[in-house]
Amino acid sequence: xxxxxxxxxxxxxxxxxxxxxxxxxxxxxxxxxxxxxxxxxxxxxxxxxxxxxxxxxxxxxxxxxxxxxxxxxxxxxxxxxxxxxxxxxxxxxxxxxxxxxxxxxxxxxxxxxxxxxxxxxxxxxxxxxxxxxxxxxxxxxxxxxxxxxxxxxxxxxxxxxxxxxxxxxxxxxxxxxxxxxxxxxxxxxxxxxxxxxxxxxxxxxxxxxxxxxxxxxxxxxxxxxxxxxxxxxxxxxxxxxxxxxxxxxxxxxxxxxxx
Numbered sequence: 001x002x003x004x005x006x007x008x009x010x011x012x013x014x015x016x017x018x019x020x021x022x023x024x025x026x027x028x029x030x031x032x033x034x035x036x037x038x039x040x041x042x043x044x045x046x047x048x049x050x051x052x053x054x055x056x057x058x059x060x061x062x063x064x065x066x067x068x069x070x071x072x073x074x075x076x077x078x079x080x081x082x083x084x085x086x087x088x089x090x091x092x093x094x095x096x097x098x099x100x101x102x103x104x105x106x107x108x109x110x111x112x113x114x115x116x117x118x119x120x121x122x123x124x125x126x127x128x129x130x131x132x133x134x135x136x137x138x139x140x141x142x143x144x145x146x147x148x149x150x151x152x153x154x155x156x157x158x159x160x161x162x163x164x165x166x167x168x169x170x171x172x173x174x175x176x177x178x179x180x181x182x183x184x185x186x187x188x189x190x191x192x193x194x195x196x197x198x199x200x201x202x203x204x205x206x207x208x209x210x211x212x213x214x215x216x217x218x219x220x221x222x223x224x225x226x227x228x229x230x231x232x233x234x235x236x237x238x239x240x241x242x243x244x245x246x247x248x249x250x251x252x253x254x255x256x257x258x259x
Contacts, residue, residue: 008204009070009101011035011056011091012077013044015161016109016150019197020074021049027201033068035061056087061094065101072103072204084126089133095140104142105200106130112189113146143203147196148189162193 008030010017018041024030025047033050034040040051052068054060065073073095077087088106095101108127111119117131118124134142152160153169166172170179 005029005031006072006204007068007070008032009035009065009068009073011054011061011073011075012107013041014076014078015163016193016196017074017076018043018161019193020076020200021047023194023197023201024204025049027205029205030201033064033070035064056090058090058093058097061090062097065094065098070098070101072105073101074105074200075107076109077107078109079126080122082125082129085130085133088130092130092133092137092140096137102140103204104134104140105203106134106142106144108144109147109196110149111146112148113144145196145199147191149191150196151190151192154190160193 006029008024010021010032011034013021013034013036021032021034024032031050033052034044035052035054035056036044037054037056044051050068052064054064061073064070073091075088075091077084079087084107091106092104095104106127111123113123113127113131118128131144134140149169150162152162153165154171154173155162156173157164164172164174166175166177170181172178
C-alpha cells in the first residue's frame with residue numbers, strides 16, 4: 001500500500017531552494033509545491049514540481065496551503081527592507097489559520113543569529129522584528145537555520161547552484177581573488193548548501209522540531225589564515241554530480257589582500 005507523502009510548501013525559491021527541492025524529491029517522505037509570483041524557473045517544471053501563483057496576501061497563501069494539504073512552509077524570500085516583515089507576517093498568519101500547515105521555517109539562511117542576531121546590519125530592521133512575532137504566538141512551530149556562510153561560495157560557479165557574491169563573500173572563486181577581513185585569525189563558519197538541504201529534510205521528518213530558540217547550527221568552523229595555509233591550490237572537487245561538497249583553495253601567494 002503506497003505511503004502518503006507529506007507536502008512541503010516552498011516560497012520564494014532560488015538557488016538554495018533548488019537544493020532543498022532536489023533533496024525533498026529524493027526523499028520517499030515528501031513532495032513539494034512552490035509558491036511564486038510569476039511563472040517560476042524552468043527547472044521547476046523539469047523536476048515536476050507543482051507551481052502555485054500567489055500575491056503573498058494571507059488569503060492567497062492560505063488557499064494554497066489548505067488546497068495542497070501542506071504541513072510545512074519554508075521561505076527563501078530574502079529582502080533587506082521591512083518588506084520582509086510584511087511578507088513573512090502574511091506567511092505566519094496563513095499558517096496560523098491553516099488546517100494543516102503548522103510549521104514554518106522563515107528565510108534566515110546566513111549568519112549567526114545566536115551570537116550576532118543583528119548582523120548583517122539589515123537584520124535589525126527585517127529579521128529581528130519578525131523573530132519577536134514568532135515568539136509571541138503559540139500556534140505555529142518554527143525553526144531558524146544558523147549556518148554561517150554557505151561553503152559553496154568557495155566554489156567556481158560551474159560547481160554550485162549558488163550565484164557568486166564577490167562583493168559580500170571574501171573569496172571570489174571566479175576572479176581568483178580573496179580579501180581577508182581583519183587578521184584572518186577570526187573564527188568563521190560555513191556549511192555546504194547540499195548539507196543545509198539535507199538537514200531541512202531531516203527536520204521535516206522529525207515528529208517534534210528542535211526548540212524554537214535553538215537554531216540549527218553551521219557545519220564547519222575555521223579561520224581564513226588556516227584555510228590559506230591548508231589549501232595551496234585550486235581544488236574544486238564535487239559530490240559527483242557537479243555540485244556541492246567540493247573545496248577550493250587560493251594560494252596565499254596569489255591575489256590575497258588583508259585589511
